[in-house]
Amino acid sequence: MTSTTAAALKPPATPKAPEAPKSPAAAHPRIALLRILGPAGRGPLTAITGLALVKSLLPAATALIMAALVERAESHAPATVFAAELVPLLLFGLVLLAGHVIDAATGPLTYLARARIDGAHRARLARLAATTPTIEALERPDVQALIRLSRAEPENWTERTPADGALGQLRLLLGLTGLIGSCAVLAGYALWPIPLLLGPAAANQYLRNRQAHQFTRVWRASNPEWLHADVWKQAVLTPGTAVEQRVFGAEDWMLGRMMHHALIMFEPIWAMSVRLLRNEWTQFLLVATPLLILFGEVADRAAHGRSSVALETAVFAAGWSVFQTLGYSEDVRSVRAAADSLVAYDELCAALGPSATAASAEVPAPAPAPDDASDAAGLVRFEDVSFRYPGTERLVLDGLDLEIRQGELLALVGLNGAGKSTLIKLLSGLYLPTGGRITAGGRELGPAGIDAWREQISVVFQDFAKYHLPVRDNVALGRGRIPVDEDALAAAARDAGLDQLLTRLPDGWDTPLSRAVAGGVDLSGGQWQQVVLARALYAVHTGARLLVLDEPTAHLDVRTEFDVFHRLAAHKHDAGVVLISHRLSTVRQADRIVLLEDGRITETGDHDELLALGGRYAELFAIQAERFTRGYDDRVDPDQEETAPWAA
Structure with a gap:
């Protein structure tokens, strides 16, 4: 074999990857x-x-x-x-x-x-x-x-x-x-x-x-x-x-x-x-x-x-x-x-x-609303959206298509792990899709316009934050970039059912929600959920156009949840409502229900249409109805005993 032939057959040298430049401090x-x-x-x-x-x-x-x-x-x-x-x-x-x-x-x-x-x-x-x-x-x-x-x-x-x-x-x-x-x-x-x-x-x-x-x-x-x-x-x-x-x-x-x-x-x-x-x-x-x-x-x-x-x-x-x-x-x-x-x-x-x-170079200022802010939340579309968490290979959402309409109460249901909470995080702009796209008012949601979009949306997450602050601050954080609006606070407390609890707290709105603070108290899971729900509703009363709720009443008994649900439904014309709940008996009143399975929407319609379909939703509803007739309470924390005098 000649040297020329050997050179031709020799695989090309793999170029060295350029070294990352050292940081100024390094x-x-x-x-x-x-x-x-x-x-x-x-x-x-x-x-x-x-x-x-x-x-x-x-x-x-x-x-x-x-x-x-x-x-x-x-x-x-x-x-x-x-x-x-x-x-x-x-x-x-x-x-x-x-x-x-x-x-x-x-x-x-x-x-x-x-x-x-x-x-x-x-x-x-x-x-x-x-x-x-x-x-x-x-x-x-x-x-x-x-x-x-x-x-x-x-x-x-x-x-x-x-x-x-x-x-x-x-x-x-x-x-x-x-x-x-x-x-x-x-x-x-x-x-x-x-x-x-x-x-x-x-x-x-x-x-x-x-x-x-x-x-x-x-x-x-x-x-x-x-x-x-x-x-x-x-x-x-x-x-x-x-x-x-x-x-x-x-x-x-x-x-x-x-x-x-x-x-x-x-x-x-x-x-x-x-x-x-x-x-x-x-x-x-x-x-x-x-x-x-x-x-x-x-x-x-x-x-x-x-x-x-x-x-x-x-x-x-x-x-x-x-x-x-x-x-x-x-x-x-x-x-x-x-x-x-x-x-x-x-x-x-x-x-x-x-x-x-x-x-990070300067203190962020409140993002100005886009010129068409009134229509920003008018219609949200998930178009062939896929998503996997960083460092994993499993698709949590796989080719999902969904419309969220203004003036509609949309319920999202499905078994644990179906991707419901992930969908909410994508809707909130906390993650970007790994495939497909999400649009709001015709504009694709991306890093450039995410601040303006978040001015239009209010979210209650399933793993919500409990701030060791007075009740007033806990609720007002729902719209932290504007001066506190007392009328909006009162309306949010009323809609969330928090007003009754406020009358029993030692200092009302000024009561710290932590026993580690002088004069502070601790709340049960259901009471904390009312505080967080009021936080989201405060944002709606001060301009948010889309209300997203991930298991917002999971810690409440069925009767209280039913009352809260009616108050939420009243806001669907002011702000579209997207609701995730594991209780199908409550979401039956939604304008539209979508069933999420394996990262895709498999069934959609109102309650009666889905029951008539006789599919997976009808099966799950029948199972829950049987449990309810047997007297089961499906709260996340059924132990709601009150131990403090102010909560009696």
Whole structure:
């Protein structure tokens, strides 16, 4: 075979995938840390810089003053020594006082700067997470890990906030001025001590930093075991699990699991600590050898009269300060840990996409309604929509077609796992379809117009949020971008059946819904559901055009649900209503019912039409009707006993 033929048969080389460019923080972490100093403010930052600069020069000043004291003592008679040393003594006292004053003044200034820098960082992170058009990326484990690392809330000694790193980097840079001052004092004696000390001091700093980095890496590698131990610790300490612990006698078992994971975590940490302790003698020799050489030579010259004791004193003090300046400090650890936080933030920006990054640059303003806002919710179409959750292969929705019409109460039914809640999240713009499209008023729903669309829609999710806030705030959050409308609050409470509960609460609308708050109360599942339903109806009373309810009355008894349903039906002409409910006896009054199975609409019509069809809906309705006649209560939490006086 000729070389030409061999070359022709040889498969083409696979081109290397281009490496992802490093984030600014990863490429230049120290510069990135200095750039975030701005929010500290010019005044505090200038004061911190000036104080740190003066403090860095104190070791060199101390060496010179001590030399002056010794020189005065050598050159004067005993009777006049005190008078001769008075000025150097005063200067020495001023240096000591300056050190204490600087430490006292730096503390509050540093606290203020840290609060501002970290506050600005956390605000950027919060806006970044809150302004992502969808929640798909936020649910990914890698994104959650980046959020935890970049949120500037240290959970152990290996973590630092961006402010810790930025201020630490500033102090390290200013410390170089003190190093130059100490070297200048040494140069007054001779030049050779400078390289003699700087080389070992720099090597000692490098070794210390490397050991600290190795120890931190081992600690962080043990974090999964720490997280496991923390889960069991919280289970032991949390009141919510205390009941089952005592009933099942699981206390010892839980404590055993916690200790098991803690021991696994600390085994490599203990081993690393032993190795580091065994290597301490190398750092000792690295520091002691050059100092002994310098001190021995200077002492010998002073003993033989070739130099003064005063100069010897200055060299001793300046030589030791070189190692102190280049020694390991908390600032070094802070810089490294905080740089990790900034790198995580940059990676988070890339993971969440440019739209969220741009939106996080400024506080989002209320989105203006489109020109045709009155028709935005007039007709919503799902056109051949498919969807699978990120990281999975199973299609939750598969070629689904559906129309949602204005002025209609549409009921969506189906077995668990049929895709009902997923359909609601797509309708809310929390996810984008992986196939097909969704249009509202003729416009396709996408990231660009999602804010305007959400101004027109109000949703009650099955796993709704319980805010530990007063009732008024819990309801008003349904339309958080406008001033609170008291009339709309009252109307929403009435429509949700919440007004009767308000009369029994200690402070009515101002009652906090948490026992952890002074004067607060807790609610049953059904009462919380009324609060959340009022939240959604408040949005309708203040302009929303489509009301979407995912099991909004699952915690209520049948009679209460029937009353609430009638109130909801009254709003269908003001706002179209989409209702998911597992109770077919209630949704029978809907204008149209669609049955969702295996990610598709399999049956559609009103209640009578679907019964006449004799299909799956009719079968499910017959099963539920039989259970109801036997006296079953199908609430999610049938235990509705009230324990508080205000709920009687």
